[in-house]
Amino acid sequence: MNKSKRIDEGNIASIILREISGLADGQIRFMEVCGTHTVSIFRSGIRSLLPEGIELISGPGCPVCVTPVGEIDRAIALAQLKDVTLLTFGDLMSVPGTSSSLNQERAMGRDIRVITSPLDSLEIALKEKKRRIVFFAVGFETTSPAIAAAVKEAKRKRIDNLFLLSSQRLIPPAIRALLSPRKVKIDGFILPGHVSVIIGRTPYSFIASEFSLMGVITGFEALDILKGIYMLLCQKKEGRSEIEIQYTRAVKEEGNQLALKAMEEVFEPVGARWRGLGMILESGLTLREEFKEMDASLVFDIPYEDKKDPPGCICGKILQGLKSPPDCPLFDKRCTPENPVGPCMVSSEGSCAAFRKYGAFR
Amino acid sequence: MKEGKILLAHGAGGKLSHDLIKELFLPFLENELLSCLDDSAIIPTERSRLAFTTDSYVVKPLFFPGGDIGRLSICGTVNDLAMAGARPLGISTSFILEEGFSKEDLERILSSIKKAALEAGVMVVAGDTKVVEHGAAEGLFITTSGVGIVPEGVDISGSHAMPGDFVIINGPIGDHEIGILLARGEFSLKGEIKSDCAPLNGLVKAILNACTDIHVLRDPTRGGLATVLWEIANSSKVGVIVEEEKITVREEVRGVCDLLGFDPFYLANEGKLVAFVPQKEAEKVFEAMKADPLGRDSVIVGRVVDENPGKVLLKTRIGGHRLLEPLSGEQFPRIC
Numbered sequence: 001m002n003k004s005k006r007i008d009e010g011n012i013a014s015i016i017l018r019e020i021s022g023l024a025d026g027q028i029r030f031m032e033v034c035g036t037h038t039v040s041i042f043r044s045g046i047r048s049l050l051p052e053g054i055e056l057i058s059g060p061g062c063p064v065c066v067t068p069v070g071e072i073d074r075a076i077a078l079a080q081l082k083d084v085t086l087l088t089f090g091d092l093m094s095v096p097g098t099s100s101s102l103n104q105e106r107a108m109g110r111d112i113r114v115i116t117s118p119l120d121s122l123e124i125a126l127k128e129k130k131r132r133i134v135f136f137a138v139g140f141e142t143t144s145p146a147i148a149a150a151v152k153e154a155k156r157k158r159i160d161n162l163f164l165l166s167s168q169r170l171i172p173p174a175i176r177a178l179l180s181p182r183k184v185k186i187d188g189f190i191l192p193g194h195v196s197v198i199i200g201r202t203p204y205s206f207i208a209s210e211f212s213l214m215g216v217i218t219g220f221e222a223l224d225i226l227k228g229i230y231m232l233l234c235q236k237k238e239g240r241s242e243i244e245i246q247y248t249r250a251v252k253e254e255g256n257q258l259a260l261k262a263m264e265e266v267f268e269p270v271g272a273r274w275r276g277l278g279m280i281l282e283s284g285l286t287l288r289e290e291f292k293e294m295d296a297s298l299v300f301d302i303p304y305e306d307k308k309d310p311p312g313c314i315c316g317k318i319l320q321g322l323k324s325p326p327d328c329p330l331f332d333k334r335c336t337p338e339n340p341v342g343p344c345m346v347s348s349e350g351s352c353a354a355f356r357k358y359g360a361f362r
Numbered sequence: 363m364k365e366g367k368i369l370l371a372h373g374a375g376g377k378l379s380h381d382l383i384k385e386l387f388l389p390f391l392e393n394e395l396l397s398c399l400d401d402s403a404i405i406p407t408e409r410s411r412l413a414f415t416t417d418s419y420v421v422k423p424l425f426f427p428g429g430d431i432g433r434l435s436i437c438g439t440v441n442d443l444a445m446a447g448a449r450p451l452g453i454s455t456s457f458i459l460e461e462g463f464s465k466e467d468l469e470r471i472l473s474s475i476k477k478a479a480l481e482a483g484v485m486v487v488a489g490d491t492k493v494v495e496h497g498a499a500e501g502l503f504i505t506t507s508g509v510g511i512v513p514e515g516v517d518i519s520g521s522h523a524m525p526g527d528f529v530i531i532n533g534p535i536g537d538h539e540i541g542i543l544l545a546r547g548e549f550s551l552k553g554e555i556k557s558d559c560a561p562l563n564g565l566v567k568a569i570l571n572a573c574t575d576i577h578v579l580r581d582p583t584r585g586g587l588a589t590v591l592w593e594i595a596n597s598s599k600v601g602v603i604v605e606e607e608k609i610t611v612r613e614e615v616r617g618v619c620d621l622l623g624f625d626p627f628y629l630a631n632e633g634k635l636v637a638f639v640p641q642k643e644a645e646k647v648f649e650a651m652k653a654d655p656l657g658r659d660s661v662i663v664g665r666v667v668d669e670n671p672g673k674v675l676l677k678t679r680i681g682g683h684r685l686l687e688p689l690s691g692e693q694f695p696r697i698c
Contacts, residue, residue, distance in 0.1 A: 009679050009680060010607070010679055010680055010681055013679075013680035013681060014680075014681060042684060043625070043678070043684060044678045044679070044680050044682055044684075045676075045677075045678040045680070045681075045682020045683045045684045046680070046682055047682070048682040048683045048684070049680065049681060049682045103369055103371075104367065104369075107367040107368070107369055108367070116622065222678070222679070222680045222682075223680070226680070336690070337377070337690035338371075338377050338378050338381065338690055348623050349623075356687070356690075357685075357687050357690070358684040358685055358687070359673075359684060359685030359687070
């Protein structure tokens, strides 16, 4: 089964690792912003292969993890309405709200369904005209174009029983928020591949121009990540701080203009709360005026309430790279994948879940 | 009284299923035969050892590429007996039918049961039928039980892995779960992957003919290869090291996993087994497996070690290491 390709992978990896070892000099910290990178790093055992001084820390790039408790509670409250069917992506099902989770609500008989594509919401709304279908949409720039397409299509087809509870967030403002107080020492960023397929390189340029830090937009295969780390180390050695693209097979300088246009037509930026990072200006997406009749936060009389994170949970600090999962007193004790306390243990892209699942060898 | 509700994830065959059995079932039902928690219980009688097992089938959809609920209900129970090294003697089948279920579909399922039983060389010797109101079951559920005889000299258990053992698996992993998933059409993914659903007693017979001193046999069904290896490492208090490069996953299966964020090590199989074999017998057993139609793609994927008892270490393709933990939570409901 493609054996030659896979054997090559081991050889290439050892060559890049030799180069990395040659360049490694003293302590250096890179943040992988995206949860998919975190998982890939653990799965391929990259941490166990890097020289001592290179530290990888996980960032806020897990959409489920950064969704605050208040938004989970609001989705649960909506699902409790008798005529409402709540649609969501799978990982959100187990995230604890203040006193329940969507999974527990489903076990109590609420109509909560997992979908994998935003377009599924159209089909469900068309089939079940008597119910009000609420799509609890969580995600970054990667999913927003598809959500925008679904919204446009719903309007075109005059579907009037489909509503969007938008919990979408944007990555570059979060990176800025992370850097502004300079609470966490970061030497460079492994920047997300999928998000960048949509937005391209330019939105990250402030990292280099304002903060004099480096970044490499990186793919998700183990070899991509090793190459990304190598490119960051090269910049360090040559004293450069630039945003480079390793993932050239998918990411274009200007991103995907078609997708960006669809997003722009349907959504506008709005202030959004992030777990751990708090309120960040223009870091969320809300429906534009002409689509407001689909906005669940306006149509339903269930206001957002700020809620406290679960006591003892340090997900907020983990999402900022200030703490690592094993630093948490609840980690693998009271908080496990079966009985999660915080969202980083729930999401398949959460760093606590990755630490717990794949084990940390360093 | 325990608090809380049963979640779908309690049926996924991972950590939650484990906890449910330990916390709720065993306190009431525990005895020295049940507590082994192997695929079959081994009941000693005056003349021989009987293997006894039972399983329910709730797969959705009822028909899928590579099989249907009927074939699954025979193969699953035959395999549970085979994993004890037992020769299946007879199987019982119980049907819970939903009012309104089509006779034509029932006929198809029964014909498939007949075919699978012939393939496995086992007789269906008892049965029961119940009908419930429309809405009280989805189409039909089947429960099968089976008895078999464990040949003399054979003593297989999840707790018998020994340092030095070789770990052999009879082919690529993940076909069943991804096959079911695609058959449900929920992910608007096109393509057809056949479930690997098959009776493994013939392959087990070939293995035991080559060597009676097999330490462990397990079929990685719900919870997948990772969960099964973890259970064995725990029951046997040994470490297990497997190599990612050796474990094959079909490109189509890998593709779906990449898209949906699944890990192939946690995908259910219905025609795969892992064998833990003493080092000096490994080559003989491996050759015997390769000679069997269901073992043609067998590979030696790892070894048992003294270090890190209770842990499964995966050597990744790029030469790194990570742990293989048991499935936690729900990967995908109603796959068998």
